[in-house]
Amino acid sequence: AQSVAQPEDQVNVAEGNPLTVKCTYSVSGNPYLFWYVQYPNRGLQFLLKYITGDNLVKGSYGFEAEFNKSQTSFHLKKPSALVSDSALYFCAVRDSSTPGYSSASKIIFGSGTRLSIRP
């Protein structure tokens, strides 16, 4: 069965410092991996995704994520944090081997990591 884990409930970083939000996954086939961000009282917004190809994926707002197949990880990173990056971040995974329309139901979200950037 597929699963995704975000081991940290909260990450605290000073503005200007690099940040990392961790995500590990488990699927039987090759993964499709996603990061979404949720600002207070808002729905989730897409940040970036890994489908295939280059292990380093660049996304919105200066975020990037590195796919590491051997460690089954897809950590979200940013070189220099901003106070406005404070939000709830969700990692999600789909198994690419799931055929047909059933793939629509097979995305699994992590429990979320709250990122807090202090000035």
Added chain:
Amino acid sequence: NAGVTQTPKFRVLKTGQSMTLLCAQDMNHEYMYWYRQDPGMGLRLIHYSVGEGTTAKGEVPDGYNVSRLKKQNFLLGLESAAPSQTSVYFCASSYPGSQGKETQYFGPGTRLLVL
């Protein structure tokens, strides 16, 4: 484009009451989803639809029903609300151009409190 909209934004129900949550999207997406978000549990899929007139159960379908009579609308019904259904409900939609790879677009959420 408005994207994905949800009605209402907030609702308080008494146990046993019924209600319908409306989701609408103007992006001509084939797929639509209903999730619930509970603290520490991420998003869990309630029901989903891969096209007009079709619906299917997700991870936590009990106590909910859905309908997709029009492509742009996806309704979530609670026939007899229970306190365990207190949650934030999110609707999402996606274009199935490359199944499994598509990005989901989320609505702003509906906060439901069942007393």
